[in-house]
Amino acid sequence: MGKVARIGVSLDRDLLSKFDDIISAQSYENRSEAIRDLIRHRLVVAEIDADKLVVATLTIVYDHHRPNLAEKLVDMQHGAGSRVLAATHVHLDHHNCLEVIIMHGRAGELRDLANGILSLRGVKHGQLVITTTGKHLR
Amino acid sequence: MGKVARIGVSLDRDLLSKFDDIISAQSYENRSEAIRDLIRHRLVVAEIDADKLVVATLTIVYDHHRPNLAEKLVDMQHGAGSRVLAATHVHLDHHNCLEVIIMHGRAGELRDLANGILSLRGVKHGQLVITTTGKHLR
Amino acid sequence: MGKVARIGVSLDRDLLSKFDDIISAQSYENRSEAIRDLIRHRLVVAEIDADKLVVATLTIVYDHHRPNLAEKLVDMQHGAGSRVLAATHVHLDHHNCLEVIIMHGRAGELRDLANGILSLRGVKHGQLVITTTGKHLR
Amino acid sequence: MGKVARIGVSLDRDLLSKFDDIISAQSYENRSEAIRDLIRHRLVVAEIDADKLVVATLTIVYDHHRPNLAEKLVDMQHGAGSRVLAATHVHLDHHNCLEVIIMHGRAGELRDLANGILSLRGVKHGQLVITTTGKHLR
Numbered sequence: 001m002g003k004v005a006r007i008g009v010s011l012d013r014d015l016l017s018k019f020d021d022i023i024s025a026q027s028y029e030n031r032s033e034a035i036r037d038l039i040r041h042r043l044v045v046a047e048i049d050a051d052k053l054v055v056a057t058l059t060i061v062y063d064h065h066r067p068n069l070a071e072k073l074v075d076m077q078h079g080a081g082s083r084v085l086a087a088t089h090v091h092l093d094h095h096n097c098l099e100v101i102i103m104h105g106r107a108g109e110l111r112d113l114a115n116g117i118l119s120l121r122g123v124k125h126g127q128l129v130i131t132t133t134g135k136h137l138r
Numbered sequence: 139m140g141k142v143a144r145i146g147v148s149l150d151r152d153l154l155s156k157f158d159d160i161i162s163a164q165s166y167e168n169r170s171e172a173i174r175d176l177i178r179h180r181l182v183v184a185e186i187d188a189d190k191l192v193v194a195t196l197t198i199v200y201d202h203h204r205p206n207l208a209e210k211l212v213d214m215q216h217g218a219g220s221r222v223l224a225a226t227h228v229h230l231d232h233h234n235c236l237e238v239i240i241m242h243g244r245a246g247e248l249r250d251l252a253n254g255i256l257s258l259r260g261v262k263h264g265q266l267v268i269t270t271t272g273k274h275l276r
Numbered sequence: 277m278g279k280v281a282r283i284g285v286s287l288d289r290d291l292l293s294k295f296d297d298i299i300s301a302q303s304y305e306n307r308s309e310a311i312r313d314l315i316r317h318r319l320v321v322a323e324i325d326a327d328k329l330v331v332a333t334l335t336i337v338y339d340h341h342r343p344n345l346a347e348k349l350v351d352m353q354h355g356a357g358s359r360v361l362a363a364t365h366v367h368l369d370h371h372n373c374l375e376v377i378i379m380h381g382r383a384g385e386l387r388d389l390a391n392g393i394l395s396l397r398g399v400k401h402g403q404l405v406i407t408t409t410g411k412h413l414r
Numbered sequence: 415m416g417k418v419a420r421i422g423v424s425l426d427r428d429l430l431s432k433f434d435d436i437i438s439a440q441s442y443e444n445r446s447e448a449i450r451d452l453i454r455h456r457l458v459v460a461e462i463d464a465d466k467l468v469v470a471t472l473t474i475v476y477d478h479h480r481p482n483l484a485e486k487l488v489d490m491q492h493g494a495g496s497r498v499l500a501a502t503h504v505h506l507d508h509h510n511c512l513e514v515i516i517m518h519g520r521a522g523e524l525r526d527l528a529n530g531i532l533s534l535r536g537v538k539h540g541q542l543v544i545t546t547t548g549k550h551l552r
Binding site for chain 2 (some may be wrong): 002003004005007008009010011012013014015016018022030031035036037038039040042043055057059061085086088090092098101102104125126127129131132
């Protein structure tokens with residue numbers, strides 16, 4: 001570490017107690033170390049420059065009975081043109097679908113596309129995973 | 139909030155400065171609020187009970203020229219039996235593949251399977267997304 | 277060959293002429309041999325007993341702008357329950373999608389499901405491939 | 415029909431008898447009509463010019479325990495570069511995999527790629543479906 005700063009964080013005792021359980025389960029030495037890790041992970045995601053070429057997957061769970069949702073999802077993916085490489089769909093039960101959309105393009109465009117899809121009514125859960133082509137990863 | 143605790147966190151000034159940039163970009167009121175959000179998100183992931191039935195996707199990027207890696211990946215997925223529903227593969231470039239593995243089963247089993255795959259040499263990057271069938275999500 | 281029958285076939289001269297081109301390109305000895313091959317191939321497909329457990333893929337090309345088509349496709353696949361294992365979708369251009377639906381179940385059920393999907397307006401082309409789990413194939 | 419030709423076909427009585435069963439099950443008026451349909455279907459496949467841009471799916475079933483097969487399959491797909499759009503893999507049982515490879519490119523190239531994959535030892539069954547982007551299909 002370089003020059004060290006010290007900040008204060010106020011939080012609900014209940015939240016702190018649950019966090020302490022995780023900290024001890026993962027054998028962190030102290031809370032500062034655990035919180036630094038959370039911040040570093042957050043920075044990794046944020047620091048993917050909007051202009052950087054990346055690949056990404058968006059996992060969504062949705063209710064296919066929601067009117068027009070299936071069509072909006074297809075429309076948005078087609079609207080994204082060659083950014084969407086493929087999508088694989090699994091039928092979880094009578095109502096629910098899981099779909100994984102594989103994309104490539106600039107990080108900013110893909111984040112926008114993901115946010116657009118995640119904001120559709122009937123999409124219950126979703127998570128974007130951004131990665132690179134692996135060229136610069138050891 | 140219930141009863142409030144106040145903790146001190148020491149961290150590198152450089153790390154803090156980058157985190158402050160994100161905080162202001164996302165219009166958080168203050169650092170405590172931003173850190174509470176990181177902790178809450180961490181708890182959501184941790185609190186998925188190992189016995190809970192979930193669906194999950196594992197996104198990996200790997201170098202298919204690494205000897206035996208393609209076969210180990212197929213073997214591990216077959217070894218997991220009906221937990222692996224499907225996998226979709228995209229060829230990124232001459233060396234690199236992106237694969238998304240769609241799984242269902244108990245959260246603990248899927249985390250173990252994911253960790254096993256992520257620890258293979260030649261798997262450069264990977265991220266597990268755990269979700270539910272959506273039955274209990276509004 | 278066992279006991280040989282001889283049948284007469286009437287067909288358009290133009291059709292015959294194109295067929296003769298294929299016959300010579302594939303170095304068949306004569307038309308009878310080429311037609312026997314077509315019949316044998318047809319029998320292989322027909323002879324998959326409706327009760328036999330098989331795996332199958334249905335490849336379809338459709339226009340996602342056709343009203344309600346995307347939703348009907350998702351509905352029919354969900355209605356088929358566990359027979360549909362996964363579907364992968366590729367966006368060909370602004371209008372057209374290719375989707376491959378992977379199914380398992382009794383051959384008769386899967387043929388019915390495929391025919392139902394193929395008969396939807398807006399599905400331009402489709403082909404069912406039935407195979408087995410490979411257990412009895414050398 | 416234009417000018418009609420009449421040809422003679424000799425075939426095993428047993429083969430003819432099974433074919434007659436299909437003919438009556440499908441309510442063809444006579445054998446000529448049924449055979450004309452087989453020939454027309456054969457022409458459709460053959461007439462896809464090697465230079466024509468098409469999309470195609472190749473469905474294969476293979477034994478993933480065959481040494482090096484999984485790697486050869488990945489290598490051949492990467493060797494084909496941008497012609498392979500995506501591949502989806504389903505684990506049928508402890509030994510057998512079904513994989514559907516989605517491709518686009520010139521019909522001749524895709525037929526060559528498919529033949530190369532189908533000729534690998536351990537690939538038990540496979541079928542290529544060639545279609546178009548649907549632009550010229552009513």
